[in-house]
Amino acid sequence: MNIGSKIALVTGASSGIGEATAQRLALAGYKVYGTSRRVAKASQRSFELLPLDVTSDESVAAAVGEVVRRNGRIDLLVNNAGFSVAPAGAEESSTGQARSIFDTNFFGIVRMTRAVVPHMRQQGSGRIINIGSVLGFLPAPYMALYSATKHAVEGYSESLDHELRTRGIRVSVIEPAYTKTQFDANFLEPDSKLDEYREIRASLRKTFTEVMAAAPMIQASWPTSCSRLPARRARSSDTRPVSARAAFADLRLQA
Numbered sequence: 001m002n003i004g005s006k007i008a009l010v011t012g013a014s015s016g017i018g019e020a021t022a023q024r025l026a027l028a029g030y031k032v033y034g035t036s037r038r039v040a041k042a043s044q045r046s047f048e049l050l051p052l053d054v055t056s057d058e059s060v061a062a063a064v065g066e067v068v069r070r071n072g073r074i075d076l077l078v079n080n081a082g083f084s085v086a087p088a089g090a091e092e093s094s095t096g097q098a099r100s101i102f103d104t105n106f107f108g109i110v111r112m113t114r115a116v117v118p119h120m121r122q123q124g125s126g127r128i129i130n131i132g133s134v135l136g137f138l139p140a141p142y143m144a145l146y147s148a149t150k151h152a153v154e155g156y157s158e159s160l161d162h163e164l165r166t167r168g169i170r171v172s173v174i175e176p177a178y179t180k181t182q183f184d185a186n187f188l189e190p191d192s193k194l195d196e197y198r199e200i201r202a203s204l205r206k207t208f209t210e211v212m213a214a215a216p217m218i219q220a221s222w223p224t225s226c227s228r229l230p231a232r233r234a235r236s237s238d239t240r241p242v243s244a245r246a247a248f249a250d251l252r253l254q255a
């Protein structure tokens with residue numbers, strides 16, 4: 001059992017923001033468990049990857065159970081796993097597709113929180129950081145479902161912080177803007193495409209690719225101590241929310 005360092009669990013740590021976060025936490029001295037739906041045997045990473053699909057109750061229970069079995073505690077949970085259906089007219093996604101994006105981006109966080117909080121409550125301490133988005137407080141035409149999931153993450157996180165702070169647990173939501181990762185390469189196409197939106201989809205896809213290519217790279221340079229993160233929403237200054245507002249205003253104008 002590991003009793004030396006603090007224990008962190010980071011979902012969606014196979015790439016992008018999750019991977020950089022896990023690396024940074026490892027550098028800061030945390031014993032870090034990252035997660036991915038596809039865990040390769042040989043890994044060059046500074047942290048261990050555990051298999052996890054946040055859409056499965058069983059998978060969540062197994063991953064959290066494994067970390068607790070090995071270490072007896074979890075000090076920090078970073079809920080990062082997420083994806084977008086984009087660009088897509090809101091009427092171009094079936095209700096099944098709408099459910100599936102909520103299942104990862106929002107209910108994935110709910111599942112992880114329900115699995116981890118009992119351990120943190122027992123410890124009398126813990127920290128949960130949810131990766132939301134600038135679209136958790138701004139509207140985004142042609143990304144309505146994704147934006148809706150991130151608005152849900154914002155409401156859940158802020159409410160949870162008020163609820164759990166009396167038990168020694170603090171909850172933050174980080175709301176990045178464009179950050180150069182695999183995020184846009186992993187966009188899902190809408191499952192009920194309409195010809196009506198073909199041109200605007202093509203034009204927005206081009207704009208997204210250009211904006212993401214020019215976006216700041218994610219670096220393992222986040223704060224070294226989670227206690228330095230504000231307990232409330234952290235609209236990451238690194239990712240420049242003001243430019244994000246401008247960028248999304250541009251997209252809205254084009255639309």
Ligand SMILES: NC(=O)c1ccc[n+]([C@@H]2O[C@H](COP(=O)([O-])OP(=O)(O)OC[C@H]3O[C@@H](n4cnc5c(N)ncnc54)[C@H](OP(=O)(O)O)[C@@H]3O)[C@@H](O)[C@H]2O)c1
Pocket residue numbers: 011012013014015016017018035036037038052053054055080081082083104131132133134175176177178179180181182183184186
């Ligand atoms: N990049 C941006 O501009 C930006 C801006 C605002 C917010 N965000 C948010 O930042 C977070 C990370 O995105 P990113 O930009 O780093 O994109 P990314 O490189 O595509 O990483 C997404 C991660 O989520 C994981 N994931 C997806 N579905 C999952 C599931 N069902 N269960 C477990 N893991 C799952 C993926 O892991 P596997 O595929 O290996 O399972 C991957 O590690 C997301 O929540 C995204 O909404 C990104």
